[in-house]
Amino acid sequence: MFKTLALWVLGVFLLLQLIQIKIPEPPKHIDPAKEIKAPKKIMSMLKRSCYDCHSYQTKMPWYGYISPVSLEVKSHIKEGREAANFQEWGNYDEAKKQKIYKGIVKTIHFRMPMPMYLSMHKDAKLTKTQRDEIAAWAKSHIKEEAY
Numbered sequence: 001m002f003k004t005l006a007l008w009v010l011g012v013f014l015l016l017q018l019i020q021i022k023i024p025e026p027p028k029h030i031d032p033a034k035e036i037k038a039p040k041k042i043m044s045m046l047k048r049s050c051y052d053c054h055s056y057q058t059k060m061p062w063y064g065y066i067s068p069v070s071l072e073v074k075s076h077i078k079e080g081r082e083a084a085n086f087q088e089w090g091n092y093d094e095a096k097k098q099k100i101y102k103g104i105v106k107t108i109h110f111r112m113p114m115p116m117y118l119s120m121h122k123d124a125k126l127t128k129t130q131r132d133e134i135a136a137w138a139k140s141h142i143k144e145e146a147y
Helices: 002-016 042-047 069-083 094-107 115-120 128-139
Strands: none
Touching: 042 128, 069 094, 069 115
16 A cells, blocks of 8 residues: 555656746846946845846756756746846836836835745845845835835
């Protein structure tokens, strides 16, 4: 009984490996001039805590290649890049940039980086002060008064 169940579980696990989410490949040439510009301290925090999902500089962990976990990891990366890719900043129009700045102000204190991501990437954790600094930086770029 146990042996049969173990074989079924192994079989399902192996079949799951056939299901993969494709993350678009980064362009062959990434123009550094198009990357977001921010003070050195802010850039350091963005690169450490945001770039895995919001740039082409994703450092895929080993478990990011094994289903079913890879489905979750890759979907977050894909959605993150679609929402904001800091290496594509120069390609965004002002409306998109404003939307991203507002999104940063709204989410930096409670949703980003995602708690699931932080559980595996302790070095990406931001202190309240760091979150406040990122929020203040983003807020300073919002052109409208209403947030």
